[in-house]
Structure formats: structure tokens, C-alpha cells
Amino acid sequence: MDWRERYADRLTTAEEAVRVVRDGDRVVIGMHYQTPLALCRALAARNGELRCEIDNSISTFISWWPEGTPGNTFDVRTFFLQASDRPAMRRRLLEYVIAPPTRSDESYWLDRKPDVFLVSVSPPDDDGWCSFGMSVWGAPEVAREAAHVIGEVNERFIRTGGDNRVHISRFAALVEAPPAWKYLQRTPPNGEEVEVASVICSLVGAEIVRDGDTLQMGTGTVSAALAPFLSHRQDLGVHSELIFGGIPALVDAGVVSGARKTLHPGKVVGASFGPLTAGEFRAVDGDDRYELYCMSHTNDIGVIAAHDNMVAVNNALLVDLTGQINGETLGTEIYSGTGGAFAFAVGALHARGGRAVTVLPSTSLVGGERRSRIVPMFPQGSAVTVPRGYADIFVTEYGIARLKGKTLRRRIDELIAIAHPDFRAGLRAEAARLYGR
Secondary structure: OOHHHHOOOOEOOHHHHHHHOOOOOEEEEOOHHHOOHHHHHHHHOOEOOEOEEEEOOOOOOOOOOOOOOOOOOEEEEEOOOOOOOHHHHHOOOOEEOOOOOOOOOOOOOOOOOOOEEEEEEOOOOOOOEEOOOOEOOOHHHHHHHOOEEEEEEOOOOOOOEEOOOEEHHHOOEEEEOOOOOOOOOOOOOOHHHHHHHHHHHHHHHHHHOOOOOEEEEOOOOOHHHOHHHHOOOOOEEEEOOEEOOOHHHHHHOOOEOOOOOOOOOOOEEEOEEOOOOHHHHHHHOOOOOEEEOOHHHHOOHHHHHOOOOEEEEEEOOEEEOOOOEEOOEEOOEEOOOOOOHHHHHHHHHHOOOOEEEEEOOOEEEEOOEEEEOEEOOOOOOOOOOEOHHHOOEEEEOOEEEEOOOOOHHHHHHHHHHOOOHHHHHHHHHHHHHHHOO
């Protein structure tokens, strides 16, 4: 029997389903692949009719506010900005949540329990279990805590192991996903980005990653591109917030086996898949080597640190000459978010044999002007995503700097050596002025 027939008493329209939302409610939207587009459109249509708080992080739906009018009655929050979120943030239509590190014994990162959870799920199996598909993030926890859970059923959703399921009995109502839903596709980097990322990833794969290591790869042009540069390694493991493209090929080739993992041996563990091809999703569907868990597990510093030989690889926007890492702001302007960068850097350095690796191109273009991303000091108001006490290994296209245990003078020397040659003299002069070095 088709799920529509079996659960006909819960199947309704998106417009009817979101009538459960009342004034003052907190509504949580499923993240990333879980974003329920039909339900989001129906709720957005109620803007001006009711006031509510909407947690809409890493979402594929951002049109909560009436464009060009002052009539917005939704307080929309996010703990991580994507490129599509930044215009709304600049117009003060979006609030940024500074999310603290999570623990496995804590609830979801929210400061109050949700009233309504809108989320995409797979059709229920014969026992009534639905999958959250390609992403878990905090969905199982929110589904347990929310007063009302509404599901948008998507026939394209895959199944994995781990905590990636919710029972149909938890849903107050179900709607069908729109046919236009598509897999998320990664924005192709430009030619210079590809070239720089290739050099950096080659250095990481050859000089830093060792056989038997367990890896985390953060979001960003460089770190997300690492997988193809690890094909010469053996018995790698994966414990990451995001599982990126290229990992399934390494699993199938036996490069990623998880055989030496301290926790979840033999398993590829994450909170979500990143943008994968449709073929990669078909390959991981139903494969019990892949397990998705909540961020409160994957990003728990204690869990990360329990992995021997943990190697965390994350991007940075700017690095100062003392080793401070900024991965989230341009001055006071929010650009992205803390994400898992702090937790994985700290966890990796508390792990036996662990390494925390920061990757970044040496320069970026800002308004047509080339600027160094290794700077004497951060612009006023910049966030320090990872403090210099946890500075370890830094990689640009010009080489590798190892800062752990080094004096301030040696740190400055190491970082200037991997800066773009055009900026080294200026960095040296500023180091002498600021630090007497």
C-alpha cells in the first residue's frame, strides 16, 4: 500500500498544515536538504498575519520578508550565513545567532524549545520509519522536542545509518514535496581558485595526512576539495560535520575504510552530506558504512578528541601573524559563521596524535584589489573564530607553517614565509612595528 493511502488521515495541503503556527511561536525549519519548500512558501504567505520567530539556518529558502516593504512580522534567525543570506543580513532582515559549542548530552542549540518543526523526510518504510535523507544536523533532537512536527515527504530522499530516522507517529500532518525539488549543487570555483586549492590540497595530502588518520573537512573552496588528493593513503577514517563529494569514491576504493578509527570503526560519520552528485547519492543510499548523527554528537569536542590521529582541516578568511584565525567576519560584518571550526580545532589538538590544519589562499580580490589574507592584525571588530593558543598548522599555496609550541617570533617568521611574496616585506615591517619582531 502506498504511503499516501496508509496515512491519508495526515495528508493535507501545505497551506492547511502551517495553520498550526500561532502568534509568538518559535518555528524551526529543516536545514540544508531538509528544507521543506512547500511548507516554507505556505508559511511565508502568512507574513503580516502573525508574528513568530523562525530559525532558518543553512536553508534553501530565504524569502521570509516582503521585498521592499516594511511589513515583515517574522523574526528570522540563523547561526551560519550563506551567500544568499548576506543581502538580508546587510538590510537587517536576518538575525545572527552566535551558537556555542555543542555536547552530546545537551539539547539542540536553541535557547528555547520549538513550538513547530517543519522538515522534509523520506516516505515511511513498512514499519513507519522516515529518514531525514541527506542531512541530519539537529533534526532528530528538534523532532523530539517540538510541540508540533509537520513533514514534507520527498520521494528522492536516501536512507543512512546512525540517528537518521523519525517515526511517522511523531507527525501531526504530512504534505507532498514539490516536483521541482533538486539536489543541491556546489557552485563551481573559478580557475584561480581551482589552481590554488589544488596546490594546497596536494600539500595537505602529501605532507600532513598520514595513513590511518581520521579526517574532518570543513566547508569552503579549499577544504571541501581535499578528498581527491588522498587517494594514495590507506585506512583513512571520516568523522566530520559535512561529508563532501569525493569521499564515496575513496570509500569504494578502500582508501577510506575506518579500520583504525577509535570511535565508530568502519563507519563514515557526519551530520550531513555536502553537495554530492546524483550518482554519489545513489551510491551511499542504504549503504550502512555511512552514518549521520546530530551536530551535538559530531561537533562535541570530547567526541572529536576521542579519535586518535584526528586531523581537522578548515578554511579561514584571515589569519594574523600571531596565529589567530578568523573564519566568520569581515570586520564587524558577519560573513559566514563559526560552524564547526572551533570545535574541531580544539578537539583535534586534544586528540592523541591530532592535528588542526587551517587552509587558505594567500590572497583574495576585494573590489578588484589583491589583498593578503595573512595580516599583521585583524580589522577592528573582527571575530576570533579560533584563538592563537589553538594555532597549529597553516597551509597556503606557498607552503606549510607549523606554529604549535613556537615563540611569537618564530610564528611570525613561519606565517610570513607562506604569505604571497608581494606582501612579505610589508608584513615584516608591520611585525616590527607592532610586535618588535
